[in-house]
Amino acid sequence: MSDFTSVAKTSDLAPGECMTVDAGGTSIALFNVDGTFYALDNTCAHKGGPLGDGFCEGHIVKCPWHGWPYDITTGECTRHEGEKVHAREVQVVGDDVQVRV
Ligand code: FES
Incomplete structure (x- = not known):
């Protein structure tokens, strides 16, 4: 059974921003959408672009390489039906942001 791993402090990531974090050796894209944290695998379904370096607008992130949204x-691509990246469970304990790996 997989466990939650601490990846950041809540103060590390302002609302509307994203970053790349390491969760037990797995690269994760971490997002803060209006104070709620989300995590996706950091590998775009197109050609592997790093979504943690992407451009956020509301609950959409655009891949920095070719712009897939x-x-x-949910991790679902909103332009190419059926394409998606794995969404990870996130919990916040105190000021600790934890991702299930
Ligand atoms: S690698 Fe992400 S859009 Fe091409």
Whole structure:
């Protein structure tokens, strides 16, 4: 059974921003959407671009390489039906942001 791993402090990531974090050796794109944290695997379904370096607008992140848009809350690509990245469970304990790996 997989466990939650601490990846950041809540103060590390302002609302509307994203970053790349390491969760037990797995690269994760972490997002703050209006104070709620979300995590996706950091590998775009197109050609592997790093979504943690993407451009956020509301609950959408655009891949920095060719602009594929993803729903941050589900990992589904909103332009190419059926394409998606794995969405990870996130919990906040105190000021600790934890991702299930
Ligand atoms: S690698 Fe992400 S859009 Fe091409």
